[in-house]
Amino acid sequence: MAILGAINPMLSVGLEGGDKAWRLADYVRRGGYAALRRILEEKLPQEYVINEVKKSVLRGRGGAGFPTGLKWSFMPRSFPGDKYVVCNSDEGEPGTFKDRDLLRYDPHSVIEGMAIAAFAMGATRGYNYIHGEIWEIYERFEEALDEARAAGFLGKDILGSGFSFELFAHHGYGAYICGEETALLESIEGKKGQPRFKPPFPASFGLYGKPTTINNTETFASIPYILNLGGEHFLEVGKANNGGTKLFSVSGHVNRPGNYEVPLGTPFVTLLEMAGGMRGGRKLKACIPGGSSSPVVPAATMMECTMDYDSISKAGSMLGSGAVIVMDETTCMVKALERLSFFYYEESCGQCTPCREGTNWLYKVVHRIEHGQGRGDDLDLLASITTNIMGRTICALGDAASMPVQSFVKHYGDEFAYHIEHKKCLVPVDVQRAGSGFFTATV
Amino acid sequence: MLTSESLKRIDREIAKYPADQKQSAVMAALAIAQQERGWLSSEAIEFVAAYLGMAPIAAYEVATFYNMYDLEPVGKYKLSVCTNLPCMLTGGVDAGEYLKRKLGIGYNETTPDGLITLKEGECMGACGDAPVMIVNNRRMCSWMNPEQIDKLLAELK
Numbered sequence: 001m002a003i004l005g006a007i008n009p010m011l012s013v014g015l016e017g018g019d020k021a022w023r024l025a026d027y028v029r030r031g032g033y034a035a036l037r038r039i040l041e042e043k044l045p046q047e048y049v050i051n052e053v054k055k056s057v058l059r060g061r062g063g064a065g066f067p068t069g070l071k072w073s074f075m076p077r078s079f080p081g082d083k084y085v086v087c088n089s090d091e092g093e094p095g096t097f098k099d100r101d102l103l104r105y106d107p108h109s110v111i112e113g114m115a116i117a118a119f120a121m122g123a124t125r126g127y128n129y130i131h132g133e134i135w136e137i138y139e140r141f142e143e144a145l146d147e148a149r150a151a152g153f154l155g156k157d158i159l160g161s162g163f164s165f166e167l168f169a170h171h172g173y174g175a176y177i178c179g180e181e182t183a184l185l186e187s188i189e190g191k192k193g194q195p196r197f198k199p200p201f202p203a204s205f206g207l208y209g210k211p212t213t214i215n216n217t218e219t220f221a222s223i224p225y226i227l228n229l230g231g232e233h234f235l236e237v238g239k240a241n242n243g244g245t246k247l248f249s250v251s252g253h254v255n256r257p258g259n260y261e262v263p264l265g266t267p268f269v270t271l272l273e274m275a276g277g278m279r280g281g282r283k284l285k286a287c288i289p290g291g292s293s294s295p296v297v298p299a300a301t302m303m304e305c306t307m308d309y310d311s312i313s314k315a316g317s318m319l320g321s322g323a324v325i326v327m328d329e330t331t332c333m334v335k336a337l338e339r340l341s342f343f344y345y346e347e348s349c350g351q352c353t354p355c356r357e358g359t360n361w362l363y364k365v366v367h368r369i370e371h372g373q374g375r376g377d378d379l380d381l382l383a384s385i386t387t388n389i390m391g392r393t394i395c396a397l398g399d400a401a402s403m404p405v406q407s408f409v410k411h412y413g414d415e416f417a418y419h420i421e422h423k424k425c426l427v428p429v430d431v432q433r434a435g436s437g438f439f440t441a442t443v
Numbered sequence: 444m445l446t447s448e449s450l451k452r453i454d455r456e457i458a459k460y461p462a463d464q465k466q467s468a469v470m471a472a473l474a475i476a477q478q479e480r481g482w483l484s485s486e487a488i489e490f491v492a493a494y495l496g497m498a499p500i501a502a503y504e505v506a507t508f509y510n511m512y513d514l515e516p517v518g519k520y521k522l523s524v525c526t527n528l529p530c531m532l533t534g535g536v537d538a539g540e541y542l543k544r545k546l547g548i549g550y551n552e553t554t555p556d557g558l559i560t561l562k563e564g565e566c567m568g569a570c571g572d573a574p575v576m577i578v579n580n581r582r583m584c585s586w587m588n589p590e591q592i593d594k595l596l597a598e599l600k
Contacts, residue, residue, distance in 0.1 A: 082461075091568040094527045100568050127459075132474075132511050133567040135581045168459040173470055173580075174511035176565060190466035190497070192508040208464060251529035251570035258571045292528060292566075323570070325529050339528050343565060349508075438534025438541070438574070438588060 003101055003247070004258035005274040008237055010225040010245050011218070012261045015105045022140065024147040027108035033153055035227035036112050039119060040161035046077060049120040053223065055231030057243035062088055062179070062216030063291060063320045065309050074203040075213050077122040084212040085118045085126040086188070087220055089141075090172050090179040092131055094292035094343060095323030098247035099217035101259050103130070103137045106221065107144035111167060113220030115153065116227060118165040121213055125166050128217075129184050132172040141169050176347035180395045181214040183349065194351045195395035216321075218247055239265035242308040250275040252326035253282065253435065264308040271307055271324065279437065282328040286411070290320025292340050293400030295407030296333075316407070330435025332425045333412040337404060338363070338370045344401030355398035358389040362405055369416060372423030379409055379416055444490040449479045453494065465495045469505050473512055474580075482513040510565070511580050518553040520599045523564035524576045530566075533573035538587050539563060545596060559599060 003012040014030035015021060027033070039049060054069030075083065087110060091099040103110060114126050130138045145167060148154045156164045170188050172178050178187045182196035185207050206212020222244060226234045235243040242264035248271055251257045255276025262271060268287070278284055284299040289307075295317040297305070305311050312319040327336065345363040350356045362385055365378050375381075386402035393399070409416055418426045425432065433439070445453075456471040472491045477483050483506050492502035506512045513521065524539045539550070542561055546554050553560040569575045572585030576595075584595060 092566050094566040095529045095570055097568050097570050097572075125461075131568050132509070132580070133564075133577060134569070134583065136583060170459070170467070171471065171474070173474055173509040174565070175509045187470065188467055189464070190469040190495075190505065191501070192504050208461065249571060251573065252532040257533070257573065288528075323529075325532070325570075327532060331532065336528055336531075339526065339531055343527055346565060433537070436532060436534040436537055438537035 002105070002258065003261060004256055006261040007266060008245060008263050009261045010229070010237070011102065011106070011109070011221055011247065018105060022105050022107060022144070024108055024144070024151055027106065031228065032108050032224070033112055035224040036115050036153065037159060039116060039227065040159050040163060046120045046122065049116060049227065052226055052231040056226045056234035057241060058219065058222055058226060058234065059242070059309060060216055061218035061222070061246065061321070063093065065319060068215060068219055071213060071215070072117065072121055074201070075121040076204070076211050079211055082125060082208070082210045083121060083123040084207045084210055085114055085121065085123040086184070086207060086212055086214040087114055087126070087128040087217055088179060088181060088184055088214050089128055089130040089217045090184060091217070092133070092176045092179055093321050093323060094340070095249060095251050095288065095325040096291050096321040097249045097251070098259050098322065100131070100134050100137055102217055102221050102247070103141055107141050108148065109221040109224055110217055111144060111148050111154065113223035114167055115158070115165050116223050117213065117215065117220065119163055123213070124164055127168050127170045127188055127207070129170050129172060129178070129188060132174055135171070138169060138171045145169060177349045177395070177397060180397065183395070184214065185212065192349070194349045197394050238263050239308060241310060246307070246322050248307060248322045248324050250324045250326065253279045253328040253330070254326050255279050262307065265306050268302055268305045268307055272326070278326070278328055282330065284326065285329045285331055286327045286333070288325040290318045291323040292325065292343065293403060294318040294320045295403050296411060298411050328435060330427060330431050332427045332432050333408055333415045334366065334370045334419050334425065335432070337408040338366045340404045341366045341401065344397065348397060348401070352393040352398065354389045354392040355401070358385050358398065359401045361385050362401060366405070369419050372419070374420035376420065378420060379413065382409060444487065445476060445479055449475050457495070466497045466501070469495055469497065469502055470509065473502070473506055477512060482516045518558050518560040520558060521560045521562060521579050522576055523562040525564050525567050525574065527566045529570035530573040530575060534588070535574040538574040538576070538592065541589055541592060545592070
């Protein structure tokens, strides 16, 4: 895979070579490490860096969309002692696969972004937590770190500036919950990945109890471009309150699933066209615009959306990580929800009772509806379970499990009712099968 | 319990963390132990815990929490198939069914010759390449249509 298309790209410029252009020499040739070099050689103050990031209105690319510059300003940068910068590359939200491509084709942009962040926040040590399932990418990142150390971009006294920053890779090993930032910290500490209660927030009590800032891979990768082009320029590429370009991972029933870099505010219709349009010329039925946790949006509403935090939020969903899961008319919405509900049940860390028990209930009830054993009051039961999970747990996984259930039932309630009444799918099973396209290669 | 080569790899992992935080290397150390021994027995977990100076129960908690650790023996090749929604839309579930038929086993089962264990995996973060599957936690296989699956099975000997 690769980054298959772009409009006004920043992150993916020069990556056309795919697997051949990820090394340090290639990155330097396309202007890499210039931002870090300029900051250190011109002795720019920390405040300057943080202000540029604030001006860019870069919002966290991991899903929450929190303004990065503001997050950085929470770090007590004059606090003596260890401080940490951590990159969250534990990309396991169904539908999201952008960080994998960034680390694969441009690992040094992440390293440079982390080094700049460390400088701005006075951190001397960092970790990149990489999803265990993408092992080849983890190994590549380790290789890129070796290159950066050898070239003097990491380690002690970087480029003779007196600034030191050590960076290491840490791998996950199969736990979705570790994408939650405090679970991720627990995991780096060598424990079960169970989220911590907040406050205290990581900026005051993070990794090993020290001030820590955690950002997503794409967020860090955007930093060098913001410093090179200027925060205002980055903002202007996107739209007000939604700075810059963003990578969108398009999956599901499209002709060319893959990553696309477009300015925030680009119409969904344009993104869908870039992804080759609907597979087999079929009709769009629904779209999950920001990863599996974000509420599903029916086709008619989705076709009116632009891809930015504000527009998707107005449509009743979330831009999240930019994972666009496209479903056509061959999709059984009950089956789709059943699979998602199983995922959250499987991945609940078990710490909070409403989530541990509730995700199991959600899955069981959707499962029995899908399998022809639904009961008349099951939709009310689902609604009641979700409201009893939401807002009653330490982290957002409980909410993430509930939002798909609420939105699927809200928009496709008739399909669920049909299932309960007729004990079968509204969309015939052979139609669903044809939709996946799996057997067309041999049949 | 582990070869000196594996211990050297674990030492490299320990060096990534502050001197008083050896426990941070437990995930990597367990992965290395599993790679060498095929799966994680209680003895292997206890060995890793002792090596890192942590309580055996703490290492056991980690081994049971993360789903890529195998606490029972698996076949020479462990094949984890993603059936999550984005993969499902492009044939992930069908790929799992196809494999079950071809191998004559279900999920969490091993072929009688001990060659292949089939697992249903969760999102592997490669949905654009759907259907995807991972061999032995290391090698990601993309766009696994029937032809590609046949090719992979022929290769896994």
